[in-house]
Amino acid sequence: MTEGDPVIPTDPDFEALLVYLKESRGFDFTGYKRSSLMRRVDRRMSQVGIVGYPDYLDHLQVHPDEFTALFNTILINVTAFFRDADAWDFLRAEIVEPLIAARAPDAPIRIWSAGCASGQEAYTLAIVFAEVLEIEAFRERVKIYATDVDEEQLTEARQATYGEEDLQAVPAELAEKYFERAGGRFTFRKDLRRSVIFGRNDLVQDAPISRIDLLSCRNTLMYFNAETQTKILSRFHFALADGGILLLGKAEMLLSHGTIFAPVDLKRRVFRRVPRALYQNGGALTDFPASTASPVAGLDQLRTEAYATSPLAQLGISADGLVALTNARLETLFGVSSRDVGRPFRDLDLSYRPVELRRHIEQAQAERRPLRVTDVEYLxxxxxxxxxxxxxxxxxxDGSVLGVNLAFADVTAARRLQDDLEHAHQQLEAAYEELQSTNEELETTNEELQSTVEELETTNEELQSTNEELETMNEELQSTNEELQNINDQLRISTEQLDDANSFLETVLASLRAGVVVIDHDLRIRMWNRRAEDLWGLRSAEVVGQHFLNLDIGLPFERLRPLLRGVLGEPGGTAETAVEAVNRRGRTITVRVAATPLVTADGGHRNGGAIIVMETEALADATVDTV
Structure with missing residues (x-):
């Protein structure tokens, strides 16, 4: 958070959750605005019925599939072809066409679509440039780098296949020219897809792509806080070539970054990269030759008095390092006066206090150019x-070096004025950030509502179209519909029966209060129930296929190995023992372990496997009491 940002209290448990997401999955959300981020995480927690952040972190550790649902909730990927059509019309007429006209016919063009989501914006850029350049020139000259932090979205973008509702904003002639239809889906042209390169890039952590002519990052910055926005915009400035264009979303502005981006069109959020400040070298001071005649009487005295009464403290040093000239302001400031003329400069305190000057003097003489030393503090x-x-x-x-002139400018007042200006600017930026945050929240809500409305409209149109077709073909397809209905009923009954069987089996396994492990003859795990997860902290996906005796859990396997070998070696036998163990929370417990071989329904031995039942002493006693 930068100075001037509104202070938002942080929850240590929530920050710990963000650190876990970063370390375990590589997603760094620490730069996101806490208000929006916490609201979205809370929404997901309420969906799974969890209240506290520590409990939700524990839930993520045990259920890895939850990461996908959480990231889909946090990363609201709202995008569309030709979104905000007015901005795209302006971009083509005022940016793309002049950009191409100013380039050589074979000069490459590099474009970056940052936060590309499912790819609609990247392919929109491809269509715009292909329309201006023509197809062949586009394939040869244009490279579009489309990046996002969401791997699932990137996978969808690479497929480049969209539904009919996704192409509603694409003019019919462009849709026919750039998309290939297959059933009810539309796929972007394969020959043009080679010019669009998709890859994962975290705008906060990863290095930017360089030498970019046009950078589009629409409605992405608004999710980050002011400090992270500044960091990302600095990387965008590095990524863009001189005169490069930055296109933002309509909810984003750059009021506090006018030094690196200049507005081209504020209404459509188009900005141009401002080149870095160039330092200009001033010319060297030269001495007038003694023989030069002057029409001004007493010119030498005039020069001496002008030097002596200069408002700047000045010191002239000869080529051999001796004090040659001083003035009144120098004596007031540093105590160096005409009495010091002829003394070696290195003998003066001024040579090293308030700053080491001797090396700068040597550099100015050697390079024969003016030097400036800034930010010098003097008490x-x-x-x-x-x-x-x-x-x-x-x-x-004649070109020889006569010496060096030092001018000391007191910039205290200017420095104070600059500090006051920066403070006022920070206050203004804080007020703007608060306003922008409110605007972004409204924009996000509007996008979510718009997405819902679009889905409902699409569903309604599909239902209406299906109804019309069914009414037209009803008589011809009546017999077929009846047959399909019979088949569908049979499939539904079979599916329900299968679902009931699966649900029953899952209920039985989940209801067992003891940890149950099924192993084969080689002691490799085939099944691991939920109670086993709770006891030892390992999920089923982590242990299935592993050797049971090689697990890193708190069971004393040296005592269990003979028991298991005995059960597997004698089909029909059952063995039981009680052992001291350490559960996943580091507590010492007494576990009763029972092993029995796997048998078939007719009592036959099943592949030499066994069932291991593990229950804590307290649970076992409760079971006995109940019986």
């Missing part, structure tokens, strides 16, 4: 003042 009479020191080499008419 004089208990008052801290800020100085800027200008070192200018003095060059004779």
């Amino acid at each position: 004089r009479a208990g008052e801290l003042i800020h100085l800027e020191i200008q070192l200018s080499p003095l060059i004779a008419a």
Whole structure:
């Protein structure tokens, strides 16, 4: 958070959850705005019936599939072809066409679509440039780099296949030209897809793509806080070539970043990269030749008095390092006066305090160019003042170095004014951030509602179309419908029976209060129930297929190995023992372990496997009491 941002109290448990997401899955949400982020995580927690962040972290550890649902809730991927059509019309006419016209016919064009989601925006950019360049030139010259942090979205984008409702904003002639229809789906042209390169890129952590001519990042920055926005915009500035274009979403502005991006069209959120400031080297001061005649009487005295009464503290040093010239302001500031003329400069305190000047003097003489030393702090009479020191080499008419002139400018007032201006700017930025945050929240809500409305409209149109077709073909397909209905009824009954059987089996396994493990003859795990997960902290997906005696859990396997070998070696036998163990929370418990071989319904031995039942001593006693 930058200075001036509104202070939002942080929840240590929530921050711990963000750290876990970053370390376990590589998603860094620490730069996101806490209000929006916490609201979306809370929404997902309520869906799974969890209240506290520590409990939800524990839930993520045990159920890895939950990560996908959580990320889909946090990363609201709202995108569309030609979204905000007015901005795309402006981009083509005022940006793309002049950009191409200013380039050589074979010059490459590099484009970056940051936060591309499922790819609609990247393919929209491809259509716009292909329309201006023509297809062949587009394939040869244009590269579009489309990046996002969501791997699932990138997988969908690479397939480039969309439904009819996704292409509603695409003009009919463009849809026919750039998409191939297969049933009810539309796929972007394969020959043009080679120019669109998709890859994962975290705008906060990963390095930016360089030498970009056009960078589109629409409605993505609004999810980040001010500090992270500044970091990302700095990377965008690095990524863009000189004069490169940045296209943002209609909910985003750059009021506080005018030094690196200049507005091209604020209404449509189009900005141009501002080149980095170039430092201009001033010319060297030269001495007038002694023989030069002057029409001004007493010119030498005039020069001396002008130097002596200059408002800047000045010091002239000869080529051999001796003090040659001083003025009144220098004596007031540093105590160096005309009495010091002829002394070696290195003997003066000024040579090293408030800043080491000797190496700068040598550099100015060697390079024969002015140097500036900034941000110099000097404590004089208990008052801290800020100085800027200008070192200018003095060059004779024949090119020889006469010495160096040092000018000390007191910039304390300007520094204070700058500090006050920065403080006012930070206050203004904080107020703007609050307003922008509110606007972003409204924009996000509007996008979610718009997405819901679009889905409902699409569903309604599909139902209406299906109804019309069914009415037209009803007489011809009546017999077929009856047959399909019979088949469907049979399939539904079979499916319900299968679902009932699966649900029953899952209920039985979940209801067991003891940990149950099924192993084969080689002691490899074939089944691991939920109670076993709770006891030892390992999920079924992590242990199935593993050797039971090689698991890193708190059971004393040296005592269980003979028991298991005995059961597997004698079909029909059953063995039981009680052992001291350490559960997943590090507590010592007494576990009763019973093993019995697997048998078929007719009593036959089943592949030499066995069932291992593990129950804590307390649970076993309760079972006995109940019986």
